[in-house]
Every structure is written in C-alpha cells, then in structure tokens.
Amino acid sequence: MLKDFFSKKKKYASIPREEAKKDVPEGLMQKCGGCQKIFYQKELQKNLNVCPECGHHHQLNAYDRIACLFDDNSFQEWDENLISSNPLNFPSYIEKLEKDRKKTGLNEAVVTGKGKINGFPTAIAVMDSRFRMGSMGSVVGEKITRAIENAKDQGIPMIICTASGGARMQEGVLSLMQMSKTSIAIQRFHKKGGLLISIMTNPTTGGVSASFAMLGDYNFAEPGALIGFAGRRIIEQTIREKLPNDFQTAEFQLKHGQLDKVIPRQEMKEVISTILDLHQSGGNESETSTSV
Amino acid sequence: MKQVLAFEKPVIELREKIDELKKITQESEIDLTEEIKKMETRLGKLEKDIYGKLEPWDRVQIARHAERPTTLDYISILFTNFIEFHGDRYYGDDASIVAGIAKFKDVPITIIGHQRGKNTKENIYRNFGSPHPEGYRKALRHMKQAEKFNRPIITFIDTKGAYPGKAAEERGQSEAIAKNLMEMAGLTVPIICVVIGEGGSGGALALGVGDRIYMLENSTYSVISPEGAAALLWKDSQQAERAAKSLKITAPDLKELGIIDDVIEEPMGGAHRDLETQAKAIDKTITEALAEIKKLDVETLLDLRFDKYKKIGQFEEINPT
Ligand SMILES: [Zn+2]
Numbered sequence: 091m092l093k094d095f096f097s098k099k100k101k102y103a104s105i106p107r108e109e110a111k112k113d114v115p116e117g118l119m120q121k122c123g124g125c126q127k128i129f130y131q132k133e134l135q136k137n138l139n140v141c142p143e144c145g146h147h148h149q150l151n152a153y154d155r156i157a158c159l160f161d162d163n164s165f166q167e168w169d170e171n172l173i174s175s176n177p178l179n180f181p182s183y184i185e186k187l188e189k190d191r192k193k194t195g196l197n198e199a200v201v202t203g204k205g206k207i208n209g210f211p212t213a214i215a216v217m218d219s220r221f222r223m224g225s226m227g228s229v230v231g232e233k234i235t236r237a238i239e240n241a242k243d244q245g246i247p248m249i250i251c252t253a254s255g256g257a258r259m260q261e262g263v264l265s266l267m268q269m270s271k272t273s274i275a276i277q278r279f280h281k282k283g284g285l286l287i288s289i290m291t292n293p294t295t296g297g298v299s300a301s302f303a304m305l306g307d308y309n310f311a312e313p314g315a316l317i318g319f320a321g322r323r324i325i326e327q328t329i330r331e332k333l334p335n336d337f338q339t340a341e342f343q344l345k346h347g348q349l350d351k352v353i354p355r356q357e358m359k360e361v362i363s364t365i366l367d368l369h370q371s372g373g374n375e376s377e378t379s380t381s382v
Numbered sequence: 383m384k385q386v387l388a389f390e391k392p393v394i395e396l397r398e399k400i401d402e403l404k405k406i407t408q409e410s411e412i413d414l415t416e417e418i419k420k421m422e423t424r425l426g427k428l429e430k431d432i433y434g435k436l437e438p439w440d441r442v443q444i445a446r447h448a449e450r451p452t453t454l455d456y457i458s459i460l461f462t463n464f465i466e467f468h469g470d471r472y473y474g475d476d477a478s479i480v481a482g483i484a485k486f487k488d489v490p491i492t493i494i495g496h497q498r499g500k501n502t503k504e505n506i507y508r509n510f511g512s513p514h515p516e517g518y519r520k521a522l523r524h525m526k527q528a529e530k531f532n533r534p535i536i537t538f539i540d541t542k543g544a545y546p547g548k549a550a551e552e553r554g555q556s557e558a559i560a561k562n563l564m565e566m567a568g569l570t571v572p573i574i575c576v577v578i579g580e581g582g583s584g585g586a587l588a589l590g591v592g593d594r595i596y597m598l599e600n601s602t603y604s605v606i607s608p609e610g611a612a613a614l615l616w617k618d619s620q621q622a623e624r625a626a627k628s629l630k631i632t633a634p635d636l637k638e639l640g641i642i643d644d645v646i647e648e649p650m651g652g653a654h655r656d657l658e659t660q661a662k663a664i665d666k667t668i669t670e671a672l673a674e675i676k677k678l679d680v681e682t683l684l685d686l687r688f689d690k691y692k693k694i695g696q697f698e699e700i701n702p703t
Contacts, residue, residue: 172699173698173699173700175697175698180628227695228695228696228697232695235692257606259611259614261696262604262629263605264641264696265605266583266584267641267694268694269563269584269587270563271691271692271695273560273563273591274563275688275692276564277567278568280564297583297584297605299556299560300555300556300588301559301560301563303560305561318555319551319555319584320546320547320550320555325547328546328547346552348554
C-alpha cells in the first residue's frame with residue numbers, strides 16, 4: 091500500500107528552516123505552508139502531503155507522485171540513465187547538477203516510465219521540482235520525448251505531471267528547443283489518436299507551461315498550483331501594477347478557461363482512472379494536421 | 383539621427399572625417415585627394431578589424447539596432463502582391479505580428495512575422511514586437527489557411543519575447559505558444575523560419591518550428607535575455623555582456639550547436655547598412671530551401687521535421703548502477 095511506500099522514504103524536502111528547528115524536531119515535524127500549523131510528518135505523508143486542516147498541497151516528489159497514482163509494484167522506469175552534460179560549458183553547472191543528484195537521489199528533473207492505474211496500462215512523465223527547480227534541459231526534453239514516443243508505439247495513454255520553473259538557463263537555447271521537441275512528439279501522439287492527460291502541479295511556468303503542460307486532451311491542475319508563462323515580478327515591473335493574490339493560481343487559470351478541472355490530490359487517482367476507463371476504445375488516427 | 387554603437391565608434395568617426403575632407407576638397411582650392419585615399423584605406427582596415435571579429439555583445443547591439451530592418455522591410459523587397467490580413471477571430475488583432483499572403487517568384491506563399499517599430503510611436507503601436515496570445519492565434523490561423531491552399535510558409539522572427547502582461551496571462555499566453563509549437567509540427571506545407579533580429583525565448587519559438595531555420599549573422603536566439611540571465615546569475619544586469627557570451631546566443635553559436643541550418647551573411651556592419659543586399663541574401667537562401675523541400679512528399683517532410691528537432695540536445699547515457 092501507499093503507507094509502505096512512504097515509510098521507506100527517510101526524509102522530506104520541506105524540512106523547517108533554522109529558526110523553526112528549535113520547536114520542530116528535524117525529520118519528525120513539518121510546518122504547513124498554508125496555515126502554518128505544525129504536523130507530524132507521518133500525518134502529512136499519510137494524507138499525500140496535503141494539509142488535513144487547510145488543504146494546502148505541499149510538494150510531492152516524483153516517486154511519491156508515482157506511488158499515489160500507480161498500482162503497487164506496477165511501475166517500470168525508463169531512461170533513468172540519462173544525465174546532463176554541460177554543452178555550453180556554463181560556469182558551475184556541473185557542480186549544481188551534482189549537488190541536486192545527491193540531494194534528491196535522482197539523475198534528472200523528470201522520471202518517466204509506465205505502470206498500471208487501477209489496472210489500466212499508462213505511461214507517465216513526472217517532474218520533480220527539487221532537482222534544478224524542475225527546469226527543462228536536454229535530458230528532461232529527451233526523456234519526455236522518448237516517453238511520448240513509447241506511449242505512441244505501445245498504444246497506451248500518457249500522463250505528464252509538471253512541476254517546473256521553465257527552461258533551464260544553463261543549457262541556453264538547447265533548453266528552449268526542448269519545448270518544440272516535446273511539442274512535436276505530442277503532435278504525432280495526438281495524430282495517432284493517443285490520450286494525453288496533463289496534470290499541472292506547483293509550479294508550472296515558463297517554457298514548460300508554454301509547451302507540453304498545455305497540450306493535453308485534458309489539462310488538470312492541483313489546487314493552488316502556480317501556473318503561468320511570465321513571472322509575477324516581471325509582469326509587475328512591466329505593467330507597473332500590483333497583481334491580485336490569486337493571479338496565476340490553478341483557480342485563476344480555471345476561471346480564465348485555461349484548465350479543464352482543478353483536482354485535489356486525494357481524488358486524482360480516481361478521476362484519472364475514470365478517464366482512462368472512458369477512453370478504452372481509443373482515439374481515431376487523424377488524416378489532417380489538426381491534433382487536438 | 384543615426385544610432386551609433388559603442389564598438390563601432392572609431393569607424394563612424396573616421397568615416398565622418400573622410401566626408402569632411404571630401405567636402406573641403408570640393409568646396410575649396412585645397413586638394414586632399416591623397417589624404418582621403420590614405421584614410422579610406424585605413425577605414426577599410428578598421429572596418430575589417432572591428433566588424434570582422436564581433437563579440438556576442440556587439441551582435442546583440444546590432445540585433446537591437448533602431449534602424450535594423452524589420453519584417454515589413456523585407457516583405458516589401460522579397461515579395462510581390464503582399465496583402466496583410468488581420469485578427470485571430472477570437473479576441474482581437476495584434477499588431478506585433480503581421481500576417482498575409484504574397485507571391486515569391488510567382489509562387490503564392492504565406493508570410494508571418496514579428497513586427498517591431500522603428501520609433502517610439504510605431505513601437506507603442508506594435509507593442510515593441512512583443513505579442514499577446516491573439517498574435518500567436520492570428521499566426522496559427524494563417525498557417526492553417528496556408529495548409530489548406532497548399533502555400534509554403536515563411537516566418538520572420540524578431541521579438542524580445544512574448545509580452546509579460548496581465549491580460550496576456552489571462553488570455554492564455556502559455557496555451558497560445560504551446561499550441562503553435564504543436565500545430566506547426568504537423569502542417570503539411572513547407573515552413574521556413576528566418577531569425578532577422580532578436581529571437582527571444584518562447585515568444586520567438588512560437589513562430590519558429592519549421593523545416594529550415596536560418597539566422598541572419600548578427601541576430602540572436604536565446605532562452606533568456608542577457609540582462610535577465612545576468613540578474614539571475616550574478617544579481618547584476620550590468621553583467622549582460624558576460625551573460626551574452628556564456629549563453630551562446632549568436633547565429634554562429636547556434637549553427638555550432640546544431641540548432642539552425644545556416645547563417646545568412648550580413649553586409650559589413652549589419653543588415654541596416656544595406657537592406658537591398660541583405661534582402662538578396664535572404665532571397666537566395668529561401669529560394670534554395672524551397673527548391674529542396676518541394677521535392678519531399680508530405681510524410682517525409684513531417685518525419686524530417688520531427689527528426690530535426692528530435693536530435694537537438696546534448697546529454698550522456700551512463701550505465702545503470
Ligand atoms: Zn495547513
């Protein structure tokens with residue numbers, strides 16, 4: 091069960107900072123980012139890292155996300171051996187990668203693979219914002235592209251869970267081009283009648299929101315997730331105006347017609363498996379270029 | 383009033399001096415022909431010295447030059463019978479993107495490009511070449527039409543980026559850009575993209591998925607502006623010059639990274655020094671590209687388009703532990 095999976099994990103990323111340490115023992119307690127109340131980490135974890143009091147959705151790492159969507163022991167990872175090089179010889183990039191690898195135990199900011207969701211075979215790409223803020227460089231673009239291609243070849247649906255600050259600056263325009271690379275793969279996937287579900291989690295911005303995150307047949311988000319193209323600070327500087335508090339939240343995007351639905355984490359697996367069930371007869375291959 | 387870039391000041395000053403001497407020779411008894419000849423030789427050398435080894439930051443300055451030719455400048459020279467069309471049919475018309483149809487050597491084509499202004503008034507009208515979602519949706523509408531009538535598409539890329547505004551976000555800037563990337567992948571007609579000025583991030587890319595990508599020699603293509611990168615990296619936008627180098631954003635850089643098909647040479651000192659010559663160079667490139675692409679059947683065209691992007695990126699594959 092989920093509990094078993096979680097108990098294997100030693101630590102959580104959102105460990106309280108220095109000042110809070112006095113009253114919150116490290117690795118045991120965690121302060122809610124929403125209501126500021128302090129909880130046993132176990133209690134939060136049992137609740138999929140959602141605050142039982144205020145419903146605030148805390149960060150979920152890639153493997154925990156997979157555990158809360160997929161049936162036990164059904165997940166097989168793809169391409170975990172891909173790692174970033176330093177194509178532009180960007181200063182201190184290698185060190186930063188190394189540090190994040192140690193910190194997260196991941197090789198890169200996305201985990202891809204396939205498994206079963208209530209018995210339905212499904213491919214998935216899950217981004218992990220702990221690794222270089224989930225930013226997309228060559229490896230992220232390549233892994234997602236390969237996963238989409240695999241899903242297309244195997245005729246199974248594809249889910250992409252985003253958590254990313256956008257393109258990865260240290261790989262320059264190579265990162266930018268991953269937006270087109272993944273989007274072209276998605277076009278081919280749609281054309282073949284594939285089902286693509288996008289789940290946007292906090293944060294989904296920049297080059298990731300402006301590519302695969304918005305290209306699902308269904309575009310969902312978790313409550314409160316930050317979703318947008320340009321950063322709040324840049325917009326405020328440009329228009330010389332304070333933006334409302336709910337600007338670029340999932341709820342804001344829903345209101346403006348950019349999302350199909352905002353789905354709380356605890357309900358995600360059920361909604362997704364219902365959708366998978368409703369698409370068991372598959373989609374039609376399209377003759378024209380029109381993809382969605 | 384001509385805009386003079388810092389690095390080219392010696393050239394401009396020398397040229398002015400020569401002009402002065404010429405004037406004196408013409409208007410007075412003093413013959414300075416010998417002097418002028420010597421100075422012109424020196425000018426030629428100086429130009430080669432300065433323009434021959436431009437630093438990335440110099441190229442950024444040229445790409446942003448106030449008089450740098452824009453999409454409409456090239457359209458007026460390269461094509462005939464151009465008719466501009468407006469509107470995305472959902473919300474409005476975005477003047478920072480122009481779209482229309484024309485003839486290129488008797489072949490009907492669709493043209494889409496970012497459009498900056500050359501002065502403040504024009505720039506306000508054109509929103510400094512930074513589109514809202516309706517601009518991208520207008521572009522897509524014309525691309526779909528090009529497909530319907532089997533017209534090749536030529537895009538000109540010249541933007542600092544998609545507009546970072548409240549309304550742009552509310553109307554789905556992300557979705558508009560993403561949709562273009564995806565739809566351009568599947569268009570059954572040839573697409574040729576030419577970066578003529580600044581290629582600013584996703585806002586540039588949204589007109590930039592094609593079968594051939596070219597960049598003018600002094601244009602740039604970047605995931606973030608050098609100023610933005612400097613602010614993030616060193617908390618100091620004054621370090622933009624350094625960032626421009628690190629980010630590898632010039633046309634020769636992109637050619638080396640395997641992203642673009644070719645660099646289109648510019649006249650000495652930049653496209654603004656000789657629009658006609660520049661247009662001719664673009665004309666030649668587009669003509670050759672269209673001839674090559676025309677030979678392909680649709681399936682091959684689309685497969686090659688995917689392959690082109692699929693191979694962009696650099697990484698390592700390690701042995702699983
Ligand atoms: Zn709470």
